Amino acid sequence: MDNPRTVTIVGFMTCDSDILIAGGGLNGPSLALALADGGLNVTLVDAAPDGARETQGFDGRCYALALASQRLFQAIGVWPLLDGNAQPILNVKVTDGRAGEGPGPFVMGFDHAEIEEGPTGYMVEDRFISGALREAVERHPLITKISDAKAISQQVDGAIVTVGLDDGTSHTTRLLVGADGRGSGVASRAGIKRNGHSYHQTAVVCSVAHEKPHNATAHQFFMPDGPLAILPLPGDHSSIVWSTSDDTAARLAGLSDDDFMEELRPVFGDFLGDISLSGVRLTYPLSLSLAEHFVKDRLALVGDAAHGVHPVAGQGLNLGLRDVGALAEVVIEARRRGEDFAAVDVLARYEQWRRWDTTVMSAGMDGVVRLFSNDNPILRAARGMGLGIVNALPTLRRNFIREAAGLTGDLPKLMQGRQI
């Protein structure tokens, strides 16, 4: 494998890289690009073989990229490599439904025309984002990528971290970033505990082709078993995220494709005409997992390694990209000042920035899921009224749209479409 080693020199001490990122999913490469654009040498360690993430079926998920996330991808040069495969979301409709009856009456809708910033977001398949990130990473002269390898040890000594990989090599760096998901090995080796619980729900994910055009509209049906999201993809296709009880999901997984579609059709309804399965079906158990700390001396966590949330509203990746924007901004600005960017008091700025936002978001989504995932008639009435009230109030509606577009809170510069 071709891994030219970059060497950074500060005083008389040398390191293989300024920053080593463990995790080659979506947040890891995005962070590598943002940091390398700021002049830092980055080593990116990916457990998957090179190119594997782009094969269909590796990860059949689609992402609802918030507008702020799209801007970040634009700022790090990734967006032009994937926008041909992105479907803008122009409208969002939220409906309270009941299994076997199809969607209930329309109760709340968002239209991108109500905010001036443009589409609320874009739908893109995981493989296209992965492909675009791989291409941008390969092109960047300051990033060294090591594929098919996992970090298995880490040792902090003064200002240097030595990271051991399962291919037998070891690498020195100034800052180790764990972008290695909710089971983060980087976090557990650093003694960072996690809090969380299972939702006892599983997401069933697939794509469908449909007769009628989706008109760039995303739908969220709150069903007693859990939410069903129908998200527009390029062409007459939509992505389905059907969150349901673990038992129901297990039963659905055991069905043939035809039997599965017989179950889906009544839930989905007929507003897009006849639907047919397109590609593979995948299941993801849903749980909340929050790291007690996002940083330690010489160490930071981003994305699911810091906070794995319920994927309702597709906020998982969007939250992760906010981490990317915030951490890159803190580190690059610290380096420009000559600060020790891996010192815990510098990294604490990132944690302070992201911790509150993340806690509010996960608590909020937790509440939404609990409120909507049941069949209690009183709660059903309250839900309908709540959605109706939001629908009736333009200011509140705009705030919902801006929240969904990721435009609220203290936005990192990259998410405002600015360079750091």
Add this chain to the structure above:
Amino acid sequence: MQATPSENSTTFDADEVAKFEAMAAEWWDPNGKFKPLHMLNPCRLDYITRQIAAEFDRDLNDTLPFKGLRILDIGCGGGLLSEPMARLGADVIGADAAAGNIPVAQAHARQMGLEIDYRNCLAEDLAEAGEVFDVVLNMEVIEHVADPQAFLNACKTLLKPGGLLLCSTINRNPKSFAVAIVGAEHIMRWLPKGTHDWKKFITPDELVELIKNAEIEPVDRKGFVFNPLLWSWSISDRDLSVNYVTASVNRA
């Protein structure tokens, strides 16, 4: 050759130096006695790095933007400013009148992998030895010296032609008394009581006059403002009421 502070010099104040020796080990604890300095540091560094970059036409996005610049950090303490300057590529001399600060600063620099020449000496010792610098940092020092004019005259000798002097201190008015003495030392206990002597504080106009008398040309002044709601410092064009900083150039 190691210089030692000349105890009979005009800028040496024995009581002030002893005060800081007692605190030396605390320099690098971000939550210790120097917490306000750690909190102020990013803001000070923003000002310092931008002024140096502008004066010497350097790009802060470069890996070692200050390569080739010789920088003196007067009153370097534990090295809170010396280390960032060295990290940006400068050749740094850190000078402190308190001998106890030197081993603390040296040990920390070694741990960080930085080469910095720390010396237990005064500004005027270096001036007498004929040392000259592109940049002289004189941050939160002048309010602690016995004779500010003599001190700034020594700074003038230390500057190369075209050299930059950055000098920050605390204003003298009822607000600065309330914030820096009553607030920081007595209420918040951020600083040990007696760290500052309010009578030694200097107003911006007085400082500019002292700098001009030393034949250095003031080119910029800004305020460092603490926002208790955001719990952070920022640079202000207008508010120089408590902490402030000046940039001056040695034209000849």
